[in-house]
Amino acid sequence: MALPRLLPPAAVDHSTTQTLRAEVRAFLAEQLAAGTFTPSVDAWLAGWDEDFTAALAARGWLGMTVPVAYGGHGRSFLERFVVTEELLAAGPPVAAHWIADRQIVPSLLKYGTELQKTEFLPRIARGECFFGIGMSEPDSGSDLASVRTKGVRVDGGWSLSGTKVWTSGAHHAHAFIVLARTAPLDPAHRHAGLSQFIVDLRGPGVDIRPIVSMNGAHHFNEVILDDVFVPDTMVFGEIGEGWLQVTSELSFERSGPERFLSTFPLLATTVERMASQRISRDSGLGRLVARIAGLHQMSTAVAGALERHEPADVPAAVVKLVGTTTEGDIADFADLRAGDDANSAFAELVSIAADQRPGFTLRGGTNEVLRGVIARGLGMR
Amino acid sequence: MTTAAAIGVDPEVVDMMDAVFAEYRETHPPAARVERDAELWRSLDELGLVRLTGTESSGGSGAGWYEAAELLAATVRHGVRIPLAEHDLLACWLLDSIGLRVDDAVRTVCVLDDRGVATAVPWAAYADRIVVVWQAGSGYQAADVGVGAVAITAGTNTIGEPRDTVTADPTTLPGTAVPGALIGQLQLKSALVRSIQVCAALDRVLELSVEHATARTQFGRPLARFQAVQNLIADIAAEAALARAATEASLSAAVTSEWSASNLEFLVAVARSCAGHAASVVVRNAHQVHGAIGTTREHRLHEFTRPALAWRSEFGSVQHWDEQVTGAAVEAGAAGLWSLITN
Numbered sequence: 001m002a003l004p005r006l007l008p009p010a011a012v013d014h015s016t017t018q019t020l021r022a023e024v025r026a027f028l029a030e031q032l033a034a035g036t037f038t039p040s041v042d043a044w045l046a047g048w049d050e051d052f053t054a055a056l057a058a059r060g061w062l063g064m065t066v067p068v069a070y071g072g073h074g075r076s077f078l079e080r081f082v083v084t085e086e087l088l089a090a091g092p093p094v095a096a097h098w099i100a101d102r103q104i105v106p107s108l109l110k111y112g113t114e115l116q117k118t119e120f121l122p123r124i125a126r127g128e129c130f131f132g133i134g135m136s137e138p139d140s141g142s143d144l145a146s147v148r149t150k151g152v153r154v155d156g157g158w159s160l161s162g163t164k165v166w167t168s169g170a171h172h173a174h175a176f177i178v179l180a181r182t183a184p185l186d187p188a189h190r191h192a193g194l195s196q197f198i199v200d201l202r203g204p205g206v207d208i209r210p211i212v213s214m215n216g217a218h219h220f221n222e223v224i225l226d227d228v229f230v231p232d233t234m235v236f237g238e239i240g241e242g243w244l245q246v247t248s249e250l251s252f253e254r255s256g257p258e259r260f261l262s263t264f265p266l267l268a269t270t271v272e273r274m275a276s277q278r279i280s281r282d283s284g285l286g287r288l289v290a291r292i293a294g295l296h297q298m299s300t301a302v303a304g305a306l307e308r309h310e311p312a313d314v315p316a317a318v319v320k321l322v323g324t325t326t327e328g329d330i331a332d333f334a335d336l337r338a339g340d341d342a343n344s345a346f347a348e349l350v351s352i353a354a355d356q357r358p359g360f361t362l363r364g365g366t367n368e369v370l371r372g373v374i375a376r377g378l379g380m381r
Numbered sequence: 382m383t384t385a386a387a388i389g390v391d392p393e394v395v396d397m398m399d400a401v402f403a404e405y406r407e408t409h410p411p412a413a414r415v416e417r418d419a420e421l422w423r424s425l426d427e428l429g430l431v432r433l434t435g436t437e438s439s440g441g442s443g444a445g446w447y448e449a450a451e452l453l454a455a456t457v458r459h460g461v462r463i464p465l466a467e468h469d470l471l472a473c474w475l476l477d478s479i480g481l482r483v484d485d486a487v488r489t490v491c492v493l494d495d496r497g498v499a500t501a502v503p504w505a506a507y508a509d510r511i512v513v514v515w516q517a518g519s520g521y522q523a524a525d526v527g528v529g530a531v532a533i534t535a536g537t538n539t540i541g542e543p544r545d546t547v548t549a550d551p552t553t554l555p556g557t558a559v560p561g562a563l564i565g566q567l568q569l570k571s572a573l574v575r576s577i578q579v580c581a582a583l584d585r586v587l588e589l590s591v592e593h594a595t596a597r598t599q600f601g602r603p604l605a606r607f608q609a610v611q612n613l614i615a616d617i618a619a620e621a622a623l624a625r626a627a628t629e630a631s632l633s634a635a636v637t638s639e640w641s642a643s644n645l646e647f648l649v650a651v652a653r654s655c656a657g658h659a660a661s662v663v664v665r666n667a668h669q670v671h672g673a674i675g676t677t678r679e680h681r682l683h684e685f686t687r688p689a690l691a692w693r694s695e696f697g698s699v700q701h702w703d704e705q706v707t708g709a710a711v712e713a714g715a716a717g718l719w720s721l722i723t724n
Contacts, residue, residue, distance in 0.1 A: 003588055006622040010629050021723065089719040264719070272715035274707075286706030290654035291623065293647075293706075293722045298626035318619045371615035372608070378591050378618060380605040 003378060006318050007298060008305035017082045024086040027059060031092065039091035039265040041331075041349055042356040044258050045219055045363075047093025048172055053127040056087075056094070062101050063125025066109070071122025081303040085257040085296070091265035095169060095219075098258075100124045100131040104177065106252055111237035111245055116198065120175075132176035134164040134199065134223065135246065142369050144179070145190040145243065149225060151180040151197065157231040158182070160197060163224050166363075170208050170221035175200055178225070179242050194242030198234040199225070215355040253364055255302040255316035260295040260323030262360060263330040266349045267292065270334045273346060279337045288333060291326045295319065314377030317370040324360040324367065331357045390451045398452055401428065402459035411684055415462045415541045417507035422463065422487065432483070433469050439483050446470070446636050450577045457581035460684035462542055464489060464504035466574040472512045475567060479557050481525050486510040488525075490567070491547050498548050501695070505545035506535045514559060514567070515551040521564050522556030530554070539691045566640045569649045571696040573635065576628045576649070579656040582689040583621040586667045589682055590614050593671050604670065613666040620659035627655040644724055650705035657699030660689040 031037060031052075040047055056062055064080040066072020084102075087094050105124060108117055123129035140146045149162025160180055167176055175198055183193030201208065205228040211220040237245045267288065273279045299319050305312040331353035338350045361367045375381050405421055425431050434449050435441015453466055464487070472488035486509035491499035493515040505511055511531060514523045531549040538544045594605040594614060604610045631648035638645065664686045668675050675682040693699055713721040 003584075003591065006618055007625050007629075010626070010633055025720075085723070086719075268715040268718045271710045271713070271718050275711045275714055281707065281711075283700055283703035283707050285710065286650075286703035286708075287654055287658060289710045289718070289722070290627070290651040290703070290706045291658075293651040294623045294627035294630075294655040296722055297630040298623060301626060315622070318622050321615070322619050322623050368608075368612070371612045374615035374618055375605075375611035378587075378614065380591060380594060380611055380614065 004314065006315055006374075006377070008301045008310065008312060008315055010297065010301045010304070017079060020079055020082050021086055023059075024061070024083050025090075028086065028090040028092065031055070032090070037092040038345075039268075040093070041091065041264075041266050041353045042262045042359075043091045043093050043265075044088060044095055044098045044262070045168055045359075046095060046217065046352075046356070047091075048095045048169060049093035050096050050127070050172075052093050053096040056097070057125065057127030061087075062097055062127050063105060063121060066105055066121050066125050070117050071125045072105075073125070077307045078303055081257070081300070085261065088257050088261035089264050089268075096130050096172065097124070097127055099133060099169065099173075100129060102256065102258075103133065103249065103253060104131045107177070107236075107245070107249055110249070111196075113233070115233055116236070120198075129175070130169060130173040132167040132170045132173045132201065132221075132223075134167060134176040134178035136164065136166045138163055138165055138222075142366055144246070145194070147179055147181060147194070149178065149180040151182040151195055151230075153182075154229065157229055157233075158197060158235065160199065160225045160228045160230055163222060165211065165220070165222050167208075167221045167223050168219045170201055170223050171210065171218070173201055176223070177236055179246060182239055182242075191243035193240060194246075195239045196236035196242045196245055197230045198236050199228060199230060203228060205229070213355070215352075217355075250365070251302070251306060251312045251316040254320040254370075255299055255306070255312065257296075257299055259320045259364075260292060260299065260326055262324075262356070263327045263353050264292065266334050266353050267330045269346055269349055270330075270337070273337075284333060288326065288330055291322070291329075295323050295326060299323070314374060317365075317373040317377070320365065321367050321370045321374070327360045328357045390447050394448065395451050395455065397428075398430070398455035399458070401425070401430075402455050402461045406459040406461055409461075411460055413541055414537060415543065417464060417487070417504060417543075421461075425463070425465070426485075431465065431469065432473060433465070435469065435473060435477065435483060439477065440485075441469075441473075441483075446632060450632060453574065453577050454581035454584075457578050457685070457688070458585050460681070462540075464507070466578075467503045468508075470570055470574060471567065474570070475512055475514075475523065475559070475563065476525055478563055479523060479559055481523075481557060488512055490514065492564070492567070493547070493549060493551060497550055498546065500546050501536070501538070501544040502547045503695075504543045505533050505547050506543045511547060513547070513549055513551070513554060514564065515549075515556075517551070517556065521559040521561060522551065522554075523559045524551075524554040524556055526554060538695065540687050542691070544695075565646075568696070569635070569640065569645060572649050572653055572702075573628070573631060575692045575695050576624075576652045576656045577632070578692050579660055579689050580621070580625045580628050582685040582692070583617075583624060583656075583659060583663045585685045586663050586682070586689065587614070587617050587621050589685065590617055590667045590670045593675075597672075610670055613670050617663045617666045617670075620662045624652075624656040624659035627652040644721070647706070647709045647721060650702045650709065653693075653697065653702035654699065654706055657693040657702060660693045664689060 060073045061083045063072040064075040068074045151158045178197045178199050182195040205226045207224040209222045210218045302315045334350045429442040432441040433444045437443040467489040472490040473483045488510050489504045489508045490512040491502040493499050534546040536544050597604050631652040634642045674680050
């Protein structure tokens, strides 16, 4: 019996990216020394700082894979991977551009019209246009095909009505891509009849309401669409192909470094505290560091496969499953060692990590869904 | 097979290795106490697999560690126990490196402590000669001696493989100087061999678990249709993949740097930590999936689960390797942790 290899071959030549790594590292060290940012956990979701985003754009580290003709930098996916790893390890505020740079850029490059590419890509690369995601709904979480937001054909475009939830940064962002049903649900073909639209978050009929997290932070929003007009020019991809478009890019989202580095700044701080003997020596820390090192290697291998345009949905699911679990294990390891020093920087990181932790294994496909993806990859479903 | 040719090894060579061990296993069920099968050794020798990584001028096959890793994985996949790694990758490599002659004798290697004792020496009781290493002053010495020149007390690990105690008086042995760097390499190579073997065993456990869950029907449907069972097996697959990622990364760094990479100790420790902890989840979940039949001698599962547990504890416990990673991390500090992982 032959099972597929769940790990792409490690055919990545690290020497080609070492210079880039060093550049990003030096930049971040400068910024840290200048007090521009304080390293934080989950900063790709929680740290919105448009000035920092602009500084990264000035270095050419936004829209890296966008062709020069569209205002980008014509770099490889692996080069982008290296930059994002370096950013997440240091924990600066990168949430403003994260969704646009990670998700919207590859989607626009693959499915966008010439007008859409010209309109958005240069602004994304300059750090001037921020995007959100409009997939989940109050009654559609893991079961995305059940979305009820409806697109109705009108003169010159489409009218959208429905409610989207968990749209991070909608209160700051310019636009989001909405998944809507444009043909009645056919129970035999649940994935048919779905379409995507680029929606101006500041346009008429769009109502953005905060969903406040349990610790009082505001990242997520509910976005209510009431008869929102979307011109034909902002139909994203093909009408009726929404499901394929959404799922074809999941490997990029699932295997990235934000799936195992969300708590790296806390891991580094914990190492520091063990070094200074403020917490006792414990080889459980080594287990976690080893897992992060293994995940770095596995995620790099998947990035290599994606660069070579090889299918990697199952390996990507493995990275996200193990990676997000380990992110949470780091939060818990630190929390178990946090004492009465409630006002220390360590305690603050621990507290944020503990509050963010439930989200790690939910967002972008729950670990239960991912185990199903892996089981299917093994021929069990 | 799950492990098919990871890093540029000719798939036909891997197929040939698989065929040899599959055929052997057909006629040789596992024994409670493992002995070195001289006949198998001879046929492997004829195929050029015994001294796989030796130079052709010294009678070897001129292959490298990637091929050797595939050879080890093939023995593990078929549940065949034979000291190819100890002989070729460890003992003969060391002899060759210090300029001593390698011949057809079957060898293993051991490092004596300051009382002249080495414990848990793999396969010493079934070797012709032993490369004995000891500390002398600030350096190391080694001698290639016949088994008659040392005292061997036979022992086994939990799966019955020979793990013997070797006692010798180094003052009576003809010592050749061994550079300290080679001793470090010997330790890393020994550790990585077990990591490669554990990974191969875990991959085979995954295959057996998928096969069993697909074939076995309960409550009117195959086990594979139950989400609870799918979850157990998905976690087996994920842990095995992490162990493999870490092991292949250290192997690749070792080969490209000719075992001189400055972070090789860290990478091997990472591999051993990941493989060791993976074995906990994989073995536990596989037994849960297999039910009671998986705990019997009759079922083949134990040919892979018990070795995975035995091997993860050799050449350093899992805790030892966790502690090595902890030490490296603490030394690197917050500022150096990320470069420790990425360099």
